[in-house]
Amino acid sequence: MANITEVAAAAGVSISTVSYALSGKRSVSPDTRRRIEEAVRKLDYVPNAGARMLAGRRTQIFALTEPLRKDTHAPTHMAFVLAASVAARRHDYDVLLLTEEEAQKGMRRVATNRLVDAILVLDVAPDDARVALARQISCPSVFIGVPLDSEGLICVDLDFEAATARAVDLLADAGHTTIGLVGQAQAAYEKSNFPPRVRSAFLRRAEERGMASFHGTSGGARASRSAARRTAAELTGRGATALVLHTAEEAHGSVLAELAERGLRVPEDVSIVSVGSSFDTSHLPRPLDSFPLDPQASCDAAVDLALAAIDGHPDAAVHLIEPSYHPHGSIAAPAERAV
Structure with missing residues (x-):
C-alpha cells in the first residue's frame, strides 16, 4: 500500500x-x-481513519523531548531545538521542551494529558526507552534519528551511510589509497545510532574501493581537543593521506591545529572531508569540504511528518534525507601524485 x-x-x-x-x-x-x-x-x-478522528482537537503545540545529560554536546543539541522551533512556527505551532534525563516520563505525561498534538523525539539512542512508549501512546511521535528497532515508528534522519560512502569515494577518486576516520567519543558509539553507522559505512566503502583504512575516536566532551589531536597524529603517522572527520566543531579545529603543527598542509599534504557536521565548516581556520547534518532540513521533515500523522496520514517508515556536498577545496591528489 x-x-x-x-x-x-x-x-x-x-x-x-x-x-x-x-x-x-x-x-x-x-x-x-x-x-x-x-x-x-x-x-x-x-489514510488512516482512526487518526483522522483524533485530528479534530488541536492544541497547536508540539512536545520536543530532548534529555539533557552530563555528556550532552549543547551546541549540537540546541541547534536542533532551534530548528524544530522554527519549523513548528512556520505552521503556527509552539514547542514544549521536555528535558528530563529520564525522557519517557515527560513524554508519557504530555501524551496522557493530551497537552500536545504530537511529540518530536531528539537525541535518539540505539535502545531508546522512548521507542516502546511511542508504540503505546495514541499521540503521534516522530523520531529525529533512527533507533535500532524502528519497526512501526516514524523516523527522519540524514542518510549517514550515503554521506560517508560519498566522502570515501571523493578521496578514492582523488587517488588516495590510505585513509583515516577521526570519529566521535567512544561513548557515542554506545549511546547513539549514527556514529556506528558512519564508522561501518567508512570501513565498508574503503574496503570496496580497495583502500587501507584506520579509525580512532576524539574523546569525551572535555577531552575532545587533545584526543582529536592524538588520533590525527596517529592516523597520519600510519600513512593516511586523507582524513574523514565525524566529530564536534572543537575537535575539527584540533585536527587542523595538529596538522599545522606537524607542517602538514590541507589539502597539499592531507585531504580532509567532514561528514555529519551540524556547524558550518567554511568558518573553520581552514574551510573543509563537508556532507553536513542540516538540523533545519531534519526538523522541517519531522514537522511535516508530524502534521501528516495528526491529520490521519501516519507513515511508519524511516525517511532518510539525501546528503548534500559542500566543497571548499580541502581535497586534492596525494602529494606524491600531485602534478
Whole structure:
C-alpha cells in the first residue's frame, strides 16, 4: 500500500501539503489539489481513519523531548531545538521542551494529558526507552534519528551511510589509497545510532574501493581537543593521506591545529572531508569540504511528518534525507601524485 511520502513525491509537493489537501485544514491551489488527487488515485492511497478522528482537537503545540545529560554536546543539541522551533512556527505551532534525563516520563505525561498534538523525539539512542512508549501512546511521535528497532515508528534522519560512502569515494577518486576516520567519543558509539553507522559505512566503502583504512575516536566532551589531536597524529603517522572527520566543531579545529603543527598542509599534504557536521565548516581556520547534518532540513521533515500523522496520514517508515556536498577545496591528489 502506498504511503503519504510516495503521494507527495508523485504530486511534486511536500508531505504537509498533501495532508492539508486531504484534511481540508488549509486551502491549496486548484492545480496542486488536482495533482494530489491524481496521485492518490493512481497510488491507491488510503489514510488512516482512526487518526483522522483524533485530528479534530488541536492544541497547536508540539512536545520536543530532548534529555539533557552530563555528556550532552549543547551546541549540537540546541541547534536542533532551534530548528524544530522554527519549523513548528512556520505552521503556527509552539514547542514544549521536555528535558528530563529520564525522557519517557515527560513524554508519557504530555501524551496522557493530551497537552500536545504530537511529540518530536531528539537525541535518539540505539535502545531508546522512548521507542516502546511511542508504540503505546495514541499521540503521534516522530523520531529525529533512527533507533535500532524502528519497526512501526516514524523516523527522519540524514542518510549517514550515503554521506560517508560519498566522502570515501571523493578521496578514492582523488587517488588516495590510505585513509583515516577521526570519529566521535567512544561513548557515542554506545549511546547513539549514527556514529556506528558512519564508522561501518567508512570501513565498508574503503574496503570496496580497495583502500587501507584506520579509525580512532576524539574523546569525551572535555577531552575532545587533545584526543582529536592524538588520533590525527596517529592516523597520519600510519600513512593516511586523507582524513574523514565525524566529530564536534572543537575537535575539527584540533585536527587542523595538529596538522599545522606537524607542517602538514590541507589539502597539499592531507585531504580532509567532514561528514555529519551540524556547524558550518567554511568558518573553520581552514574551510573543509563537508556532507553536513542540516538540523533545519531534519526538523522541517519531522514537522511535516508530524502534521501528516495528526491529520490521519501516519507513515511508519524511516525517511532518510539525501546528503548534500559542500566543497571548499580541502581535497586534492596525494602529494606524491600531485602534478
